[in-house]
Amino acid sequence: MTTLKLRANTGTRTNATVGLATFWLSVLVLLPLAALTTEAFTAGGITGFIRAVTAPDALAALRITLTVSVIVALINAVFGTLIAWVLVRDDFPGKQIVNTLIDLPFALPTIVASLVLLSLYGPDSPLTLNATQPALVLALTFVTLPFVVRAVQPVLIELDRDVEEAAASLGANNRIIFFRIVLPALLPALLSGSGLAFARAIGEYGSVVLIGGNIPGHTQVASQYIQEQIESDVPSAAAAVSVVLLAITFVVLIALRKVK
Structure with a gap:
């Protein structure tokens, strides 16, 4: 009982x-x-939805967003792994400070990041990137870097180095050890971190709002296009593009679950 x-x-x-x-x-x-x-779907049902997401400016904004986000994910996959490797395998003065700085984009308001980048690469800077697609890449790389570093870092910490030492004793060079032993172990975490960086990048707004320039067809990303539609009192078009971004993000997150 x-x-x-x-x-x-x-x-x-x-x-x-x-x-x-x-x-x-x-x-x-x-x-x-x-x-x-x-x-x-309020403005014309499925027909209105298709018309909203296939408008020239909407397609351009989506194309720019996806292209830049893929580039950002690839850059962070390489340099995020490199930074994680240095933080785990090397000792150097100021290591704890660098390790803390990695999380700064998580805590820093993204509009502040855009302001900092504008002061460094704006119209008055010797290296002017303002209102260019490289500026978008730079801004989005900054805010998404921690996703890859923090995904790869714990795997590197737990990686059994005895296998690497055994391979080295058998004559394997560093390149073979990395690509045959280390990288396969890191791959799930690397794909997960890169996927999260991509998902964050396609919806990012604050870090690109100042440095990006918001030029339709050139530097206007989907989040800025959505804001433009809201300000133009076309909420259905803004919602339609938002649904497309949500669908892309959902597919990426489902794929990441399969990777894990």
């Missing part, structure tokens, strides 16, 4: 916990997503 009561109490607590979690998830995520999707 006591066992049955304990099981009943446990089941009740579990159901209450699941119900509370589902309610909170619905309030924070599901209901806003449903409202956004509904708004995207």
Whole structure:
């Protein structure tokens, strides 16, 4: 009897916990997503949705966003891995400071990052990148770097170095050791971090708002196009492009779950 009561109490607590979690998830995520999707189809249904996302400026903004985000993910895959390697395998003065600075983009308001980049590479700078696509790449690389470093770093820490030493004793050089032993072990974490960097980049706004220039067809990213549609009182078009970004992000996150 006591066992049955304990099981009943446990089941009740579990159901209450699941119900509370589902309610909170619905309030924070599901209901806003449903409202956004509904708004995207208010102006002409599926025809209006297609017309909104295939408008020339919308297509240009999506193309620029995806292209720049892929470039940013690739850059961070390389340099994020390199930084993680240095932080784990090397000792040098100021290592803890560098390790702390990696997380700065997480804590720093992204509009501040854009302001800093504008002061460094703006119109008054000797190296002017303002209102160019390289400026977009630079800004998005800055805010997404920690995703790769923090994904790869713990794997490197846990990696068994005895295997590397055994390969070296058998005559393998550093290149073979890295590509045959280290990289396969890092690959899931590397893909996960790069995927998260890509997902963050396609929706980023603050870090590019000043340095990017917001030039339609040239440097205007999807988030800026969405803001433009809101300011032009075309919320359905803004919602339609937002749904496309959400769909892309959702597919990326599903793929990352498969990688893990």
